[in-house]
Amino acid sequence: MKLKGLFLILFLFLMPGCVPQADLDQNDPREGASPQELVISAAASLQEVLTAVGKEYRREEPGEEPVFNFGSSGTLQRQIEQGAPVDVFISAGVRQMDQLEEQGLLLPGTREDLLKNQLVLITGRNNEGLAGTADLVKDSVHLIVLGIPETVPAGQYTREALLKLDLWDTLQPNLVMAKDVKQVLTYVETGNADAGFVYYSDALGSERVKIVEVLAPELHEAILYPAAVVKETKNKAAAQAFMEYLKGDTARRIFEEYGFMTIQRGN
Template identity: 40%
Template sequence: MAAASLSQGMKQAERLYEAKHPDVDLVFSYGSSGQLQRQIEQGAPCDLFVSAGQKEMQALVRQGRIDPDDVEQWLRNDLVVVIPKDHKIDINSIRSLALLSGKVAVGQPETVPAGTYARQSLQHFGVWKQMQDRLIFGKDARQVLAYVETGNVQAGLVYLTDARSTSRVRIATHIPSNSHQPIIYPMGLIKNGDQSEQVRSFYRWLQGEQAKAIFLREGFKGAANH
């Protein structure tokens, strides 16, 4: 199971890994990290969990579902404000969002790490409360992006990697990283999952240079560089 914001890179990784290991059939499930956490807690079959936030991973560690020794701090990301490509809106800072007349999309803060980071930034700049009646909440990071792509909102707060994945939006401004918690993607092996050598081999491969190169091209950074 992997955070929705990883789907583009994971699909490339899946094709590459299966081409090198014809006997392996990888099956991925994508969604918000909070939704995936709940599915794991409810017993959904899962061997490897990749979250877009520490909170969800640490919750599963505390519950004994993941051994802390089997958690790798893998990738990191940045947060940006995006607008529909053809819209003429002047947004030069996150505070500018409070001056918009239309809706702004963010992830659901309780279940979507991108939404948690967005809320932290909006609170940091003192505009969270005054924007409440104009916020639209997406069920995962990709839905927030879709709201902007279709012009249903004036702006959205998304990961840099999601912004770079489409030609239908443009980046209006980058959000200062000191306004929110570090955006780290940890991955961990599920204790009651298939802990076979096949699963561990893929887990180790994701940490290697070949897999990392895929995600670096998508705009991610190595977690060790933060």
């Protein structure tokens, strides 16, 4: 029991990307009441938007305290497989959710596709020498960054697209792998890479990059963000309530403001 308690503390407070919602809004109308913490493990591309959604949720539901753990979907999947204390998982790829479901690690009946996104090619704001994927073979393009395809869904989609464009093998000497889409964005923002592949929502939130091409959806698997309650949750009702909130009008408005496409129920 002591080891389990220590693991919980380390997971919630020492992991990079773990964001307690209490840090965002210190005005607590509960006058000392202890809120119920919900651990939501979510893809790195959702960091800004879920932080905003979580702030609104806490305001509307003061008895709940969302705690977000952001990372690549593959890394988060492995954490759940290893018994990490997670209530809700939101992936940027279907494959990771499929594998958890196959292992019986999701609460039956709770999985839903929540959002859609687009894959885009970006470069620095002042780079005028890159107009699309066809220009990636130019001598002036030295480094192209993408997420690790095995663990980062955006990297998986990028590899699929470059294979269909017959560019994957050609570009190998210039490709740099990043741990998640946020790192891809940082590489391009800082000029450490000439180009990179991220989601539309990531590029929309940066003033230091520009989108030079939105890749055609037929070049890669559909970009879906499935969400589900983790079977071992100790907060089943609260986790399901948070899932419902993510599909409500307030959350949908925020998702769309941040460049995501929401999915109508029944679609």
